[in-house]
Amino acid sequence: MVLYIFKRFINYFFLSMIATCLAYVVSSLALDPAAKYYGRNPQPTQQTIDNILNGLGVNPDVPVLQRLWEWLVNIVAHGSLGNGVNGVSIVDQIISRAGVSLRLLLIGSLIGAIVGVTLGVWGAVRQYKLSDQVVTYGSYLIFATPTFVIGVLLMIGATVLNGAAGMQLITFTGEYSAGLTGSWWDLALDRGIHLLLPTIALALIGAAGYSRYQRSVMLDVLSADFIRTARAKGRSRNSALVRHGVRVALIPMSTFFAYSFGTLVSGSIMLEIVFSFHGMGEFALNAISQSDINAVAGTTLFVAILILFSSTLSEVLYAALDPRVRN
Amino acid sequence: MSQTVIEPVSEPVNDGSGLAKEPLLQIRDLEVGFQTQRGLVPAVRGVSLTLYAGQTLAIVGESGSGKTTTAQAIIKLLAGTGTITAGQILFEGRDLAGLSEKQMQDVRGRLIGYVPQDPMSNLNPVWNIGFQVEEAIRANNVAQGKAARQRTIQVLQEAGLSDAQDRLKQFPHQFSGGMRQRVLIGIGLSARPKLLIADEPTSALDVTVQRQILDHLGTLTRDYGTSVLFITHDLGLAAERAEQLVVMYKGKVVESGPSQEILANPQHPYTQRLVAAAPSLASRRIQSAKNDDASGADIYSGGSLDTTLVARAAEREPAAEARDLIKVQNISKMYRIRTKGLKYNELLAVNDVSFAIKKGTTTALVGESGSGKSTVAKLILQLESITSGQIEFDGQDVAGLKGTALLKFRRRVQPVFQDPYGSLDPQYNVGNTIAEPLLAHKIGSSAERQARVRELLDQVSLPWATRYRYPSELSGGQRQRIAVARALALKPDVLVLDEAVSALDVLVQGQILNLLTELQTELDLTYLFITHDLAVVRLVADNVCVMQKGKIVESASTDEVFDSPREAYTRELLAAIPGANFEFGR
DSSP states (O other), X not given: OHHHHHHHHXXXXXXXXXXXXXXXXXXXXXXXXXXXXXXXXXXXXXXXXXXHHHHHTOOTTSOHHHHHHHHHHHHHXXXXXXXXXXXXXXXXXXXXXXXXXXXXXXXXXXXXXXXXHHHHHHHHHTTTSHHHHHHHHXXXXXXXXXXXXXXXXXXXXXXXXXXHHTSOOOOXXXXXXXXXXXXXXHHHHHHHHHHHHHHHHXXXXXXXXXXXXXXXXXXXXXXXXXXXXXXXXXXXXXXXXXXXXXXXXXXXXXXXXXXXXXXXXXXXXXXXXHTTOOSHHXXXXXXXXXXXXXXXXXXXXXXXXHHHHHHHHHHHHHHHHOGGGOO | OOOOOXXXXXXXXXXXXXXXXXXXXXXXXXXXXXXXXXXXXXXXXXXXXXXXXXXXXXXEOOTTXXXXXXXXXXXXXXXXXXXXXXXEEEETTEXXXXXXXXXXXXXXXXXXXXXXXXXXXXXXXXXXXXXXXXXXXXXXXSOOHXXXXXXXXXXXXXXTOTTHHHHTTXXXXXXXHHHHHHHHXXXXXXXXXXXXXXXXXXXXXXXXXXXXXXHHHHHHHHHHTOEEEEEESOHHHHHHHOSEEEEEETTXXXXXXXHHHHHHSOOSHHHXXXXXXXXXXXXXXXXXXXXXXXXXXXXXXHOSOOHHHXXXXXXXXXXXXXXEEEEEEEEEEEEEEEOSTTOEEEEEEEEEEEEEEETTOEEEEEOOTTSSHHHHHHHHTTSSOOSEEXXXXXXXXXXXXXXXXXXXXXXXXXXXXXXXXXXXXXXXXXXXXXXXXXXXXXXXXXXXXXXXXXXXXXXXXXXXXGGGOOGGGSOHHHHHHHHHHHHHTTOOSEEEEESTTTTSOHHHHHHHHHHHHHHHHHHTOEEEEEESOHHHHHHHOSEEEEEETTEEEEEEEHHXXXXXXXXXXXXXXXXHSTTTTOOOOO
């Protein structure tokens, strides 16, 4: 079992590496880091521009595979992802921003998964009843709505609520209130309140997807023979469904969690912009707009590692749920 | 069709003490329907039956006859949209039909145990065996806590798993089919119910395992004094295991009474057909009616293997000295099964098997599951490569065939598989399904292919209009006809029939076997007939090879094998055929 998980991990590891290398190559070919220097007035000399580009390791005159090689050597030898166009180390920038994004992503996707699975099971058990219909149409509505619209709608809702309450109940711009001083608890509460709306938005998107899949898997399981057998033993319908149905229905979901995590990462980029969070989403967007090759490659590596861990986690979940894949 | 519903009266049986027993279960005019978009479709139409304490009663009927629906109605676990629309189910005088779900929970398991049909799908794959048995014990409040675990071990041991203690933590996939069925029987009897409903408890198992399990079930229920409601499609099995029989057809009880009487003297036309069609050791090989009888047309009108046909089946002429079309010499097949890490275990699925099939004859390959018979079929069809040995087809070694030569070989040797539900593409209509091999081999123009489809449908006795229908709109027997037609499309010399009739009801089975025999005479076909069912072998085969653990243990003409089996294993197989020793009233 440990061997199995380890094998899967190695497998995902190589996939992540390939994805990152591809991202480096593609961004190197597509982005032109020299362009912004040509646009400056007065224009820096060609010598100066080349020096800057060489210093960053992004000079387009150097063959791209050679640059990729140097970039990889730099990672292995110095644990460095190079510097961004602002001259600051990419690793340092990622470290300062990763916490913001991870907090949002982990809490949001976890709540989304739990709510989605619950709604899915509930919808399957009460198929075609009013509650099932409401959940179904609600999920499709959320699916069809762009992420930033959901963010903006939540902000409007919060503003209305604040207005009704006559005080600032929910604050939603930035990660924390600037200049706030107080005890550790006050600061944590402030961050928590700021996190509320983007987390709700992310959880909504996750739940909409998870509930659809969970419902259809659960419907399959509901008609399984072993559910009837469990009831024939004398179990009540609900306890048979919970004991025998949910665990089986979660098995295919554990794979789905891993893949949908990637979607959530891209969804969170929009949310960070909408809610003015200085996280990895904003970092990625800035990197692209500034033609910062090192930053783009670094972001891809970060996301690849996230997916590497979530995939391995889903394998662990799978093995925990299904005894047939152990050994 | 007008139905003569004979009021089922089963006489109170006197036990040793001479006291007449009270009825334990009495079903009166039960009606069950399934809600569909077109309204309520009745599945059980006015069924009545009576079961006395300590008795075993069998409901016999083909699939779709409503026998399983009746059983599920008793414990009110009807599938999908099924509902009881009328009638009473009196269990110890209490009408179960009127009980609430909460009250039914107390009945299920504790008063009425249930042993389901398929041991593969009725145990939850993700919970260990101990949990699944213990939950039955807890749910019925037989024991709690540590005592429940003790009771679990006891239940499993009684069900015939002597090493239950060590196996509690194992999962269903680590158990064989027979062992799983023992677990399910253990669960059904765990709370010592007064009635056990056994719904085809052994139809997924080999005959020898079936026999062991049913013997064991019989002993247990006798010891506990449990009444058994036994549901089966197998008349021989029912007669062997139950004192009382109820024959169901299209949702109605058509005949009921003591088993021996019904078998010896069936009253209803359907029962008569069922008794006649039940393949048993007494039957003979089916003769092609066209061979010797001008009235062959009536086979299609009757559409079944009927009494007259069986009676007509005289001794078959010894096949004229024909050449060996297929010659299998010392073939072996080794599979490598991956174990831990990079290590392999070697499994010899087919071990030094040799036989030959003469043109125009049928050779049956018989054995239990895992005996390697289907692997032999795959090897002959060149779907898998042989490890050693040689297969000759029409004087040519088939091992090295590639490209067009292999394609040519495939045209001459065609398979028909077991599952008529799984082997047809649900998205292809019948016409396209039959024409597909022609298209794959680029034979004929569109119009010519149409003509061939028409001819084939005619050969398998299906109307031309069938070509636009889809597999989901056809019955199992019709689908198997389509599968045969598809196999015949390329005018092959050999058909490899891998359990081709095993999934079919006995009457339909008879029709297909009849059809195959007709086609054999008409087209001079050679059959390799693979089956676990010896009774079917008796009806169609000229020669029999009995396989056990990858080897052929006995190989002789059908009559020799049945009349004087040499090997102990063959005798065991013969003895395990349900109803083998019954006199069928033919």
